[in-house]
Amino acid sequence: MxxxxxxxxxxxxxxxxxxxxxxxxxxxxxxxxxxxxxxxxxxxxxxxxxxxxxxxxxxxxxxxxxxxxxxxxxxxxxxxxxxxxxxxxxxxxxxxxxxxxxxxxxxxxxxxxxxxxxxxxxxxxxxxxxxxxxxxxxxxxxxxxxxxxxxxxxxxxxxxxxxxxxxxxxxxxxxxxxxxxxxxxxxxxxxxxxxxxxxxxxxxxxxxxxxxxxxxxxxxxxxxxxxxxxxxxxxxxxxxxxxxxxxxxxxxxxxxxxxxxxxxxxxxxxxxxxxxxxxxTHPGMIMLAEKEKIAGEIAQMERDGGGYSDRIEYIGAKQQIDLLSKLDENGKKELLRRFWKQRDPLPETKENEALIAHAQRCRYADQNFAENFAGGLKGSQTERGRIYIKYGPWDDREITTNALQNRPYDIWSYDNGRKFIFFDKAGIGKFELLYSKTSEEKTDPEYRQYISDF
Structure with a gap:
């Protein structure tokens, strides 16, 4: 044998x-x-x-x-x-x-x-x-x-x-x-x-x-x-x-x-x-047509998002954000496609109005809330940027100065009752959230020593 x-x-x-x-x-x-x-x-x-x-x-x-x-x-x-x-x-x-x-x-x-x-x-x-x-x-x-x-x-x-x-x-x-x-x-x-x-x-x-x-x-x-x-x-x-x-x-x-x-x-x-x-396995033409449709939706998402479609850390669930970091590049695009598709208020239109508004908020935050000192954060990464992206533009805004420390604070008021107060404790342009009139955000328990008028 x-x-x-x-x-x-x-x-x-x-x-x-x-x-x-x-x-x-x-x-x-x-x-x-x-x-x-x-x-x-x-x-x-x-x-x-x-x-x-x-x-x-x-x-x-x-x-x-x-x-x-x-x-x-x-x-x-x-x-x-x-x-x-x-x-x-x-x-x-x-x-x-x-x-x-x-x-x-x-x-x-x-x-x-x-x-x-x-x-x-x-x-x-x-x-x-x-x-x-x-x-x-x-x-x-x-x-x-x-x-x-x-x-x-x-x-x-x-x-x-x-x-x-x-x-x-x-x-x-x-x-x-x-x-x-x-x-x-x-x-x-x-x-x-x-x-x-x-x-x-x-x-x-x-x-x-x-x-x-x-x-x-x-x-x-x-x-x-x-x-x-x-x-x-x-x-x-x-x-x-x-x-x-x-x-x-x-x-x-x-x-x-x-x-x-x-x-x-x-x-x-x-x-x-x-x-x-x-x-x-890759079965047939039906799946090919579906893939072409998905590819088109991803391309539209990237146009609507203008580089901000992946900035969901303030509006997504923790598990979605964690999963996004664990996916390869194609997997991330698919998760984001589904994420924004679920939030599209007018799915019958080509554009995603929710994503466009989100990108506008992110862009505004980067342009207006950046920390202009060594090691400072981009505007969309600051406390004011986070609140602006999450809750949208204010209905009324007041920027004034703390009389004792001569440092500015920024007050945002919304018609729905929300209110946020930010204060530059160090006097270098780093605004921190001190007071929030909503249960979704924390208030510094010692905020009155900085802004005694509230």
């Missing part, structure tokens, strides 16, 4: 891209196709929180007419057993879900998403048996797979959850990670953009202050093993679990199989790592 020696690196690549039997994501067998994916995170008392996600194309269900509306009637059943055969999850339910119109299905391949959680699992192997049955069409799909649940007692990273979108959302609901909604994409087949979320556990205070610790996120492909870094940032030693998330535009990347990897590194050492495989 001829012996074939396969180099170790080749074995690694084969296992890496083709995966082991039963590894997530996995496609169902049977007449009804659906995808199942999973990710685990630390839970209480050394146990693991396991999430299981699935997606199914809305157009694959047999439509059932209910009160003049086309609906899908289907049943989902999930059994999860540990390696001893003990049942740890047993759920089943019927769903009646409205189906999109035929026109909507032609425009976009729409899917139904759902998930369950096993909240306190011991580390080990588990058997997942899941079926979805189309009760109107008598079709069924099934997944029967074994997967490993890790433990998180030591320094480590959670699984990476790959997502089709991450958004700030304070409303309780599905797919929540704290104040974020992380929308799973169980097939892990992406076309235009993907997002990622993972957590960091048991990070002790750094003993070596010279070798700082960093989180690095990178990707590479089956065809191109060169690693491309998405994010590289220093990480502090905070008590409790930490999380990291970000995104990547992939519409310009070639089709194929990829790996996204997160690493906790110190110096040249990798302290912990996690990875997730995914695939890039």
């Amino acid at each position: 001829r012996r074939i020696v396969i180099p170790a690196w080749a074995v690694g690549i084969l296992l890496f891209f083709f995966g082991l039997a039963g590894a997530f994501p996995i496609k169902s067998k049977g007449a009804l196709d659906f995808w199942v994916d999973g990710a685990s995170f630390a839970s209480d008392s050394g146990q693991t929180w396991q999430e299981i996600y699935w997606s199914i194309r809305a157009g694959d269900f047999t439509a059932r007419d209910t009160l003049g509306r086309k609906m899908a009637l289907f049943r989902t059943e999930i059994l999860l057993k540990d390696q001893k055969g003990a049942l740890v999850l047993n759920e089943g339910w019927n769903s009646l879900s409205p189906l999109p119109t035929e026109q909507m299905l032609k425009q976009k391949d729409m899917v139904l998403l759902d998930q369950v959680e096993a909240r306190r699992l011991k580390p080990g192997s588990y058997n997942l048996l899941m079926t979805i049955t189309d009760l109107a069409g008598e079709k069924q799909g099934m997944v029967d797979t074994i997967f490993d649940v890790p433990g998180y007692g030591d320094l480590g990273l959670s699984h990476i959850e790959l997502s089709s979108g991450i958004a700030v959302d304070s409303i309780p609901g599905r797919f929540k990670k704290g104040s974020l909604t992380v929308k799973p994409w169980p097939s892990r087949a992406f076309d235009d953009e993907l997002y990622y979320y993972y957590e960091i556990y048991n990070l002790a205070p750094a003993a070596d202050t010279l070798n700082k610790r960093y989180l690095r996120v990178l990707y590479f492909s089956e065809k191109d093993p060169a690693q491309k870094i998405i994010s590289h940032k220093e990480i502090a030693s905070n008590p409790g679990p930490l999380s990291d998330y970000g995104g990547l535009r992939i519409d310009d990347l070639p089709e194929g199989r990829y790996r996204l990897r997160a690493q906790l590194i110190q110096g040249s050492r990798i302290l912990a790592n996690s990875y997730a495989n995914f695939e890039i």
